[in-house]
Ligand code: GP9
């Protein structure tokens with residue numbers, strides 16, 4: 114005990130600096146960044162999260178020699194304070210935290226620059242109080258000058274590592290898959306602290322920079338030739354059928370095809386969608402192609418007709434790339450493009466990525482009136498979300514392209530008693546059991562939305578595209594799933610088939626409807642929609658095919674390399690026929706090769722940020 118005491122008093126200034134920075138960060142979290150917590154554990158994480166980085170950061174100051182050591186501690190305090198302060202200014206303007214690309218994206222900072230005076234408050238000077246105090250301590254020689262360091266640096270670095278790991282494991286318990294999944298800046302800051310967040314951000318950004326540096330304009334020519342060789346002409350009867358109309362896209366959270374036209378405890382799970390399908394084009398062999406980026410991956414794939422990344426979220430890692438996305442294209446064609454989604458705008462880096470994709474407007478959580486009563490689980494209930502969106506929709510110029518992202522049918526599938534329209538299922542998986550009532554609720558919310566569209570008079574002038582964003586029930590629930598599907602077991606073949614999500618194209622006033630068995634995926638939505646709107650895709654770089662194209666090859670490639678066609682399912686290094694019987698690999702080989710080649714070419718575009726070279730003179734020359 115004595116030894117610890119004397120060690121602390123030897124490095125008194127150091128420990129004071131650590132303490133002050135921790136307190137200062139916490140005060141800023143609460144007062145400056147309005148970070149709230151739902152429970153005591155979250156509050157505890159918030160209090161301790163600056164500690165590990167402070168211990169490490171100030172340990173670097175100790176590496177300086179003799180008298181400089183104490184002065185460097187104050188200098189480091191100043192650096193940390195400035196970092197906090199820049200974040201605070203940025204937050205006051207954008208309600209978001211700084212990222213490295215944002216620092217280099219001058220347009221963002223120009224916005225800031227002109228209003229910087231308005232963003233500073235007199236009370237901000239209080240951030241310097243601890244610095245002044247530390248300086249006075251040094252000037253009046255009240256802290257010992259540490260002349261010789263012993264093992265302190267090693268001990269402090271180890272302490273910082275232990276503290277960080279402890280912090281991370283508590284945070285991971287509170288927020289599973291924090292680093293790999295929950296790519297939300299506020300969540301990261303909340304859980305690992307603002308300094309650690311910046312280190313993490315630096316790591317993510319540097320990873321995506323390297324490959325970009327080595328790419329050049331000849332790469333895009335090859336990729337473009339590859340993609341265009343796969344082009345298929347549209348069905349002339351449907352080409353341009355939706356020209357001039359509004360487009361409403363609905364991303365149906367965690368909705369899988371196995372619930373469509375199915376029942377639980379004798380009750381229909383999706384009565385409205387089943388009815389809608391009768392009056393629409395419905396693709397029954399349509400697959401999600403997402404990986405860890407979940408909803409954000411589905412958005413990326415749909416808007417670009419390119420694949421997301423095999424790990425992490427492309428929304429997060431390549432939010433600053435050049436894209437030729439659907440919203441940008443349609444916006445240039447005179448449509449108003451927007452997203453409606455009642456969540457924090459920085460979740461999945463949407464605020465940044467949506468600019469790169471060319472959306473004119475993002476109606477995030479701040480556009481909605483969210484209360485205790487109208488929220489459940491992840492936030493605003495779907496019925497209220499759609500209801501409140503109608504006014505926003507009407508405020509837009511027409512024709513518009515607007516994407517609605519639903520939320521209630523999200524893991525862990527919570528629902529208020531009053532919203533339960535059917536009973537839970539009965540199996541060993543609470544997750545699967547709860548899934549059915551929340552799906553039923555979402556179905557009801559979409560039904561209400563269609564009624565509201567009709568009441569508002571917008572229905573007739575709009576085409577609707579509804580798709581499931583990704584699976585809701587993971588393979589961890591295979592036992593319960595096999596019980597529900599009445600199978601002995603869920604094989605890898607079944608698991609792949611379970612990656613089907615509904616895809617519905619509803620065109621009011623169009624007298625045809627059909628359930629189409631063409632195999633496809635989210636990557637096909639962009640060319641399909643562009644053709645319906647009457648735009649050629651011959652010169653586009655797409656990895657998908659118009660689902661209505663007469664020559665569509667009927668193939669889906671999943672992000673893990675699985676491939677599905679009319680005849681085979683390849684997954685887990687095994688080739689199956691469509692009955693799920695294993696067959697010889699040769700039957701799958703050509704499709705596997707094509708699938709891998711698609712994935713590889715699409716990845717090259719993203720990692721090399723190749724679309725930035727389009728329209729450059731060199732590319733035009735090389736094409737000639
Ligand atoms: C979050 C919502 C859900 O805004 O889109 O994201 P998910 O966890 O499904 O990727």
Ligand code: MN
Pocket residue numbers: 366367407408582583
């Ligand atoms: Mn989702």
